[in-house]
Amino acid sequence: MSEILDLTAAAAGAAVRSGELGASELFEFYRQRAQDDQLNAFTWVAEATPGEAAIDGPLSGVPLAVKDLFCTKGIVSQSGSRILEGFRPPYSATVVEQLENAGAPLFAKTNQDEFAMGSSNENSAFGPVFNPWDVTRVPGGSSGGSAAAVAAGSAPWALGTDTGGSIRQPASFCGIVGLKPTYGAVSRYGMIAFASSLDQAGVLTRDVTDAALLLSEMVGRDPRDSTSLEYPGSLVLPTGRDLSGIRLGVPEELTEGVEGIEPGVRAVFDDALRTAESMGATVETCRLPHAPHALSAYYLIAPAEASANLSRYDGVRFGLRVEGDGDLKEMYERTRSAGFGPEVKRRIMLGTYALSSGYYDAYYGRAQRVRTKIAEDFNTAFESFDFIVTPTSPSVAFKLGARTADPLAMYLSDYFTVPMSLAGIPAISIPAGLSEGLPVGLQIAGPAFSEQRILEAAYALEGAFAFDASGARRSGSK
């Protein structure tokens, strides 16, 4: 079956359409790979293969893995948390329905940081996920299970969500493509919320073409999500071969003198810029004056929204309940203390504090103003540049446990990805090379709804980088 393993999702779909490969055979292949997974990447795997009729559509029956936090009708959906133990929603996320209707049947759900809070996938009630490039290292997070599954060849493609970098950073750590679309481009209905004004569903795929194909079936307005928009134009498979006339901006504030950016990451990034220049792009320094404050604003806004979003986990209507001595407040406190992990509690505390009486203006209110400035910075930069490029993360995948004791160090791995999340703009991470034998991602960000242009540039660069991820694909499944 090694031929199937080496097919991208688009190629597998083409094989199904041409009749060379049966859709059921393809589904069964990945179902088996997921069953045999050694990376703890999955929280649920289908027990049976659906009939051929169920997998008709533009996505040609290529099976889909989705992050646990996407609600899936009748299938346990816990967002990596104990507090949603056994929760089987009576509905599916809009995006899951869209993709199933487009012919990508759900075959597995993937592990994640609890409520998408984390950058290493070590905050999961299901335990940590291992990086297929080096199982002593983290896959990144919070969509760590999706990234590891795609990198290990246990899933042809997968859905993730990105709030401050949760698709791009694990894609970078696992040597695959991860795309976070424009906020509002994809429905959030049925996506278990972390931070509502930042959360966005996106794709984790082996290559840029797969990303374009999957995303093209996800975008559009959903009447169930008031913040979703009609996607302007349509998305097609990219064909770009060069970067002539493309102006790339490298933000001074994010790359010059940043502490903690690993030399190996810096070297791959510089090489990538030279490659881009050789393909006709111009590379210049640009200014994003408020970007260094993005992490601070993010760590106020996201926890504040999360503190409210997570209030519904109260042991009344679904999920875990831990009784006290018959007292309501005690039941609340015991349930929530037993059900939430330490990182989730930390962020609920931080967010509650930031919103509490007397602190709102100094923290939450100020963070929202910083957010305005960050968005303005990007708007100004995009007057002179087509894209902003940065390394996706300051480091390669770190060792399991290396940062669990220091929340601040963990938060810093989102340094390059958070500004785009605050501005709501699309960004992709593509593998650009290796440092110490581990993948390094290049982040390309563009203005709102510039996904097609980002995909074209990423496709051209992908061809030039010729990154080889086949080694990782053979390591993750027995």
Place this chain on the structure above:
Amino acid sequence: MIDRDAVLHVAALARLELNSEEVERMAAELSAVLGHIEKISELDLEGVEPTSRVVELENVLRPDIPQPSLPVEVALAQAPAVSGGGFSVPGSGA
């Protein structure tokens, strides 16, 4: 910067029960994070409008047309405790 009392107050608001070791650790960790975040207080943000959402949408409204509700047994199916056709909860005082 965040002391024990502040942690306990916030934990009560958030309905989290923390043991004394967790309270100490939370005080230290939140202080460290807020210490870092404090930098935004140096920015001049006079006259800057806050951003609550990044989509430029308004008046997203739904017509007042009923859709089917869930069957009662489905609505109650996920509940930890059910009594008399409703969600059962403990009283608020012992």
Place this chain on the structure above:
Amino acid sequence: MTTSYEPVIGLEIHVQLSTKTKMFCACELSFGEQPNSRTCPVCLGMPGTLPVVNARAIDFGLLIGLALGSEIAPRSIFHRKNYFYPDLPKGYQISQFDIPLCLGGRLGEVAIHRVHLEEDAAKLTHQGTSGRINDADSSVVDFNRGGTPLVEIVTEPDIYSAAQAREWLTLLRTTLRQLGVSDVNMEEGSLRCDANISIRPVGETTLGTKTELKNMNSFRFIERGIDAEIARQVALVEAGQTVAQETLHFDPASGTLTSLRSKEDSHDYRYFPEPDLVPIVVTQAMLAQAHAALPELPAQRAQRFELDFALTAEIARMLAFRTELGDYFEAAVGSRDCDDPAAIASWVTGELVARLGDGDPGDSKVTPQALSKLVGLVSTKQLTSGAGKSVLDRLVADGGDPAAVMESEGLAAMDSGDELAEAVADAIAANPDAVAKLRDGKEQAIGALIGHVMRETKGRADGGEVTRLVREQLGL
């Protein structure tokens, strides 16, 4: 010398809107269905679900704002109000905070502070022995009501007695009913009222410490509850004690007030803008539509009655604040059987209401035309007012035409011809004592003579004419 105190009252009214569906989901509103049969993932607060605003709730909000003369916010947003309670599935209520849909306004004598939209809580039924949540062993939640669209109307502290509060609420209820935005039924909870009450020495302008009186569920209880709280505060202050800021519950059965434990220990609701919803920007088209849908409101109608029909302010309000009376009155005037609208108004608000109570005269056997004819007969002295009341009794019981009733009952007023002169002569002959007194200058003795004539003529005689004839025949 004792100080006298004046109460200062502000009201917060919650009105359930009579839309078809809930505020943020498409579940139908519930009217006593099986518990939890009108719920969906959204109004159960299930993970990943999102609210979408009901367009009609916004239209109704605008209608109310215009009716109260509020300033409509060009752009208003929703906030999350955070607190934990089993009747609040998300752990926050979606409400409006610093930018409500409508600001300011006035209804009658009372200024409006603000009007905003929010969602109702679910229904919590306590299963403990005492029925009070603080003592209950367990409770059961029914989410059918959860998410019903609510409008909260907050008045300025502009009310100075319990009776005024009650009267103003009646006006508000009629106004909302006229707008067609709510069932406004207090017993069923579609209109709920909390009162903020303080007292101050008469002449003082600063406000005293206020208490909040919650959950008054009928017009009668509101008046009694407020009066009880005013009395409690006055007693406290006169005893040299101070009024504590607290929330109270009035128990109409015992007439007592009890302090309620607060929902959130510190009342720190941590409001912040709801990121799942986008702003409401009221367009010219939305405003034009609301203006077009705006009916004549009770206060305007009262003013029109005063001006067009020369009614007293009091009678005009009695008719206008009860929509059905106003409608009946206008139908009676419109039948053109009587050209004295003031007399019709007085018969409707006086004799007719006395016979029908709270009933709708439109549903009675007395048609507006019949009433109009009846008043016409009295105005033209074809029927005395006493006989008119007898005719009205018959109309209320059996319906019919007043002239026909008058004829068949022989109630027509007598003219001042021979028949009446004869009746007066009979009365004089039958009452020599009264005649003697009258001749002695004891004017009130004429009553006995008039009474005799009225008895004999079944009230058909005109009192003034009888008096004139008595004096004429006695040569006085």
